[in-house]
Amino acid sequence: MKLRPILAALAAFAALTPTAWAQTADDLNTLEQQLDASKSLQQQIAAEREAIVQEQAALSQKLIALAEKIQSREAAILAAEERLQELDAEQLKIHTGLAARREEISRLLAGLQRIERNPPPPLVVEPTDVLSALRSAMMFGTIVPELRQEAAALSAQLARLETLQAQTLSERESLKDHVTRLLSSRREMTDLQARKKSLLADTNERLKAEKQRARELAAKAKDMKQLLATLEEERLKAEAAEKARAEAEAKTAAEVKAKAEAQARIDAAKKLQPRMAxxxxxxxxxxxxxxxxxxxxxxxxxxxxxxxxxxxxxxxxxxxxxxxxxxxxxxxxxxxxxxxxxxxxxxxxxxxxxxxxxxxxxxxxxxxxxxxxxxxxxxxxxxxxxxxxxxxxxxxxxxxxxxxxxxxxxxxxxxxxxxxxxx
CATH class of the missing domain: 2.70.70.10 (Glucose Permease (Domain IIA))
Structure with missing residues (x-):
């Protein structure tokens, strides 16, 4: 059974004319050149792939840094939102307090207006009405400090409310800036992730296609090599007889040389040994x-x-x-x-x-x-x-x-x- 492929190859070879034989050899040479070129191209693609892998590693580091930045932005946003909630709660508390005291504030303002329109008479103006002046002074002395205290408290609440409104506006602007930066960072991350995923796709497809092409070329070259193998075997047999004769002539010289080299190795080994036990x-x-x-x-x-x-x-x-x-x-x-x-x-x-x-x-x-x-x-x-x-x-x-x-x-x-x- 093992002779059949050889006999088939011999029959095919015998059917070839010298021109056909030369053409087959040329075709095989062309295929081998194409295989060599394919191998070089695969190596080039593999090198590109290695560079891409390194770029992916660099992208991974960028993604790690970007993710850290995004989390930092998110933390800042959470802190800003918490501060806004606190400011809104305090404003609501002040507004609620002012609404509950609306009637009291109205009376306070009316009292202040009346005092402004009808201040207590000084003694030097109405010396004959000493009793009226004393009564007015006593009433003014009792009411005015209370009104002044109430007015001061109301003024402080209104000032605090104005401060809270300014802080709220500032915090909302800060929150808006953080959100804008976060969205920008997330878009950058999306772009980087997409690039990382797509980097190897094209290279892998090219490498896969080139390997398939190389397999097809190798299959064709195998058929031609089988066809030419028999003739090469006969040529080698003839060369072997001539080589055996040449080797026989050179054997003596080779043995002499081998002995000399062996002795040289022994001498070198002796040089690399301790001089004494x-x-x-x-x-x-x-x-x-x-x-x-x-x-x-x-x-x-x-x-x-x-x-x-x-x-x-x-x-x-x-x-x-x-x-x-x-x-x-x-x-x-x-x-x-x-x-x-x-x-x-x-x-x-x-x-x-x-x-x-x-x-x-x-x-x-x-x-x-x-x-x-x-x-x-x-x-x-x-x-x-x-x-x-x-x-x-x-x-x-x-x-x-x-x-x-x-x-x-x-x-x-x-x-x-x-x-x-x-x-």
């Missing part, structure tokens, strides 16, 4: 930074346990070096230990340096003893502090040696054992 370099390592040793391996850590490494207090921005050869397996921040450097020194040994402020070595890099790997920070990382050093304030470099993953005492490796870290 880590177990054999005891009593020869310099401390990574200058400073004061606060705690050594196995000491009380101040938290009810024992230390697993060495704690060295340094000055701020102190230079840190690698104490030995090794490959950098990790370089970067780690939990509360600040910047952490893990050095693979071979033979199952690792050296950990924690508490750095900045690491200049890179993961995967091979370092020689004494190479700079970073600097300390301005203060100690929390993970490098012991219980009795919490208030020290100085940066602390934590040094830990491990063998097959377990912490070990590093004192045998240092020059001078636990002397001050001055080298």
């Amino acid at each position: 880590f177990a054999d370099i005891k009593a020869s390592l310099q401390y990574p930074a200058q400073g004061q040793i606060l705690k050594v391996y196995g000491a009380n850590d101040g938290f009810g346990g024992t230390t697993r490494g060495i704690f060295v207090a340094t000055r701020a921005d102190a230079q840190v070096i690698t104490p030995t050869d090794g490959h950098v397996e990790f370089a970067g921040p780690f939990r509360s230990y600040g910047q952490l450097l893990i050095l693979n020194t071979g033979g199952g040994y690792h050296v950990l340096l924690a508490g750095l402020g900045e690491i200049t070595a890179e993961q995967g890099q091979f370092l020689r003893a004494g190479e700079p790997v970073g600097i300390m920070g301005k203060s100690a990382a929390p993970g490098t502090l012991t219980g009795d050093q919490l208030q020290d304030g100085r940066p602390v470099l934590y040094i830990e040696f491990r063998k097959n993953g377990e912490a070990i005492d590093s004192s045998p490796w240092w020059i001078g054992g636990f002397a001050q870290a001055r080298g």
Whole structure:
């Protein structure tokens, strides 16, 4: 069954004249060019789509800011409406009070008018009518203060009413302004939302249409490729025999070259290995930074346990070096230990340096003893502090040696054992 497609292709190929064959090859070449062009166009559309997605993200931020502005306007409108309600209520109260006192106010005004027309006679005008003058003065002295008090109260209410009317007018203008701005912001939001929804519509349709066109072109190209595949296979067989002969001649030279390259790789690997086994370099390592040793391996850590490494207090921005050869397996921040450097020194040994402020070595890099790997920070990382050093304030470099993953005492490796870290 598998031979049928091949036989059919051979039959079709045999029926082709050289001219027809050339035309078929040209057609296939044209289709492939069209496919390449379609692929480029799809990539261009995809890039446009990505730009549109970014624009959508920007529009989203604008919509968020605009929504916040709208809510602020709505809050201002609510506050203005509440103030208007309070002003209207107070005006209504004053109007109601004035209406209830309409008759009393009328009498008050009439009394004031009568007093104005008939003031009490002064004694110097009518000295003969002393009794009448006294009576009038007594009545005037009783009535006038009461009328004056009533008039003052009425005047205050009318002044308050006038003030309330002015405030109400101002608040209504403010409310009108807020509403106008709110409507403007909502129209802007509607426009932005519509733009955001429509941004990808056209691009998605273009990309969809171009992908469909590419599928149709690929189907045509597949038929032509199947037709030409058989002839290409025969040509390749002939070329394979010639290639085999050439490869046989070149095999010896290739083997020599491969051996040379292998030896070069071995030599390069040797160059990137520690010069001595880590177990054999005891009593020869310099401390990574200058400073004061606060705690050594196995000491009380101040938290009810024992230390697993060495704690060295340094000055701020102190230079840190690698104490030995090794490959950098990790370089970067780690939990509360600040910047952490893990050095693979071979033979199952690792050296950990924690508490750095900045690491200049890179993961995967091979370092020689004494190479700079970073600097300390301005203060100690929390993970490098012991219980009795919490208030020290100085940066602390934590040094830990491990063998097959377990912490070990590093004192045998240092020059001078636990002397001050001055080298």
